[in-house]
Amino acid sequence: MSDRRRVVVTGIGVVAPGSMGREGFWDMLTAGRTATRRITFFDPALFRSQVAAEVDFDGRLLGLTAHEVHRNDRFVQMAMVAADEAVADSGLPLGSGAAGAPDPDRVGVALGSAVGATMRLEQEYVAVSDAGTHWLVDPRYASSFLHHALVPSCGATELAVRFGAHGPAVVVSTGCTSGIDAVGYASQLIEDGDADVVVSGASDAPISPISMACFDTIRATTGNNDDPEHAARPFDARRDGFVMGEGAAVLVLEELESARRRDAEVYCEITGYANRCNAFHMTGLKPDGVEMAEAIRQALAQGRTAPDEVGYVNAHGSGTKQNDRHETAAVKRSLGPAAQRVAMSSIKSMVGHSLGAIGSIEVAATALALQRGVLPPTANYEVPDPECDLDYIPNTAREQKVDVAVSVGSGFGGFQSAIVLSRPSRRTP
Structure with missing residues (x-):
């Protein structure tokens, strides 16, 4: 390392x-x-x-x-x-x-x-x-x-x-x-x-x-x-x-x-990345979120990052019943008790789901959030779902500086991916 x-x-x-x-x-x-x-x-x-x-x-x-x-x-x-x-x-x-x-x-x-x-x-x-x-x-x-x-x-x-x-x-x-x-x-x-x-x-x-x-x-x-x-x-x-x-x-x-x-401006450091496949169903997801949770855990481990250091999760948050349930379970499983304190939001509520492109758009949003100390909201969030019970930053952006953020994605075919972005000052060379 x-x-x-x-x-x-x-x-x-x-x-x-x-x-x-x-x-x-x-x-x-x-x-x-x-x-x-x-x-x-x-x-x-x-x-x-x-x-x-x-x-x-x-x-x-x-x-x-x-x-x-x-x-x-x-x-x-x-x-x-x-x-x-x-x-x-x-x-x-x-x-x-x-x-x-x-x-x-x-x-x-x-x-x-x-x-x-x-x-x-x-x-x-x-x-x-x-x-x-x-x-x-x-x-x-x-x-x-x-x-x-x-x-x-x-x-x-x-x-x-x-x-x-x-x-x-x-x-x-x-x-x-x-x-x-x-x-x-x-x-x-x-x-x-x-x-x-x-x-x-x-x-x-x-x-x-x-x-x-x-x-x-x-x-x-x-x-x-x-x-x-x-x-x-x-x-x-x-x-x-x-x-x-x-x-x-x-x-x-x-x-x-x-x-x-060259004294370049740095938005963030990429400290970890991992992907998994659930080998379960072409479009279906198991509600326990095991594979996404494992991707998150592996990505955090690469950068020697503890779950309680994560301050923000940029969610896949597609707005389907099964995905949002699955993702909520995965964050709880991977972050443990820290999940209840972590801010989490889906920008798909504002820019839609551009299939393969959305993952990079979300990484861009996460990098900007780290650099600028503002977390984007989940728009149109009004009626809570008991099965989705985390902090989804409803409707209004939140000023909050975080040192570590995770962006996650879930795709048809069972693909589950996570990438960890951190402030470069978090670790010494």
């Missing part, structure tokens, strides 16, 4: 519903505003769930070229915009060849995505099949970049080219934990000495007819179409499913001593 390289976050970029950029995102969270509305991307009238948290996004207005917009799916475009903000925030001249730029062979990329270019793939299929009229599709109507829509690795490739990253490049696709897992994997690359800097995060743009139909079928999304603003209600007794969202968050991870040498 003594010779383990320490990893810190020195840049954050966010593309989220209801806001644009890191500061707009933070202002929205701390104000407790929700960004959920009736779907505008297509006519949702035939769907059970007709609400979503959409991003008002235009790549050209946010600095992308016409070529970049033409060849890339929306999820890649959002990742590029978020990464531009994160790299600028870090102060690292990545890909520039300027003095002080890191060795390109020591710069990596780790991008998470649950569903990749679903939106582009669906649009292309509509074109080549003439809206489903023909079983044998006509390739003459396909874009020359159709193959980008098929392979989610195009996201990592675009970021690697953009920042001249010649080190490890990977796409992590573990469903709804993809965002946490990508950041955790990036942290491990630096800890193990395989990279000095990693551009890491996740992006997803799943608000399309095929995605909505998938979640309608299993009734995981909310049916509260009459009141979109209050449809996402994690931990509330009236919750009836999650609100689909979209977005991206990218973080710049860097070895601590390197960041100190």
Whole structure:
């Protein structure tokens, strides 16, 4: 443990519903505003769930070229915009060849995505099949970049080219934990000495007819179409499913001593990461939360962190009956008596559930909370559920300085992940 390289976050970029950029995102969270509305991307009238948290996004207005917009799916475009903000925030001249730029062979990329270019793939299929009229599709109507829509690795490739990253490049696709897992994997690359800097995060743009139909079928999304603003209600007794969202968050991870040498601003240190699989059911969760609890315990142990040091838990908090029960049990099981004193909240109540992207968006929110001493609330929390009996920071942000925070994620397929963020001053080198 003594010779383990320490990893810190020195840049954050966010593309989220209801806001644009890191500061707009933070202002929205701390104000407790929700960004959920009736779907505008297509006519949702035939769907059970007709609400979503959409991003008002235009790549050209946010600095992308016409070529970049033409060849890339929306999820890649959002990742590029978020990464531009994160790299600028870090102060690292990545890909520039300027003095002080890191060795390109020591710069990596780790991008998470649950569903990749679903939106582009669906649009292309509509074109080549003439809206489903023909079983044998006509390739003459396909874009020359159709193959980008098929392979989610195009996201990592675009970021690697953009920042001249010649080190490890990977796409992590573990469903709804993809965002946490990508950041955790990036942290491990630096800890193990395989990279000095990693551009890491996740992006997803799943608000399309095929995605909505998938979640309608299993009734995981909310049916509260009459009141979109209050449809996402994690931990509330009236919750009836999650609100689909979209977005991206990218973080710049860097070895601590390197960041100190260049006097970089440090948001937080990543002191532990772990993931588990419950090997139980593709969509079901056992109520005892054992696997998530084990992920939390392992992540804390990596950084020699005691449960009673945790001051905040950024919850998965999807707003489904079983998830919120499962997660509450996992926090109690892993933190013990300290769980009753820990503040916990779900930002999905405000920005929806952007599948693979949400994990990195939540890590970004947790890093900002540590740095700024303000904990975001759980919006729309009004009716307590006896089975969910922790402190969920109802409706109003809370000024509270914490030294250690945990962000957790739970995904279909049984994935359970936890990442621990700490103030760098908590431990001496």
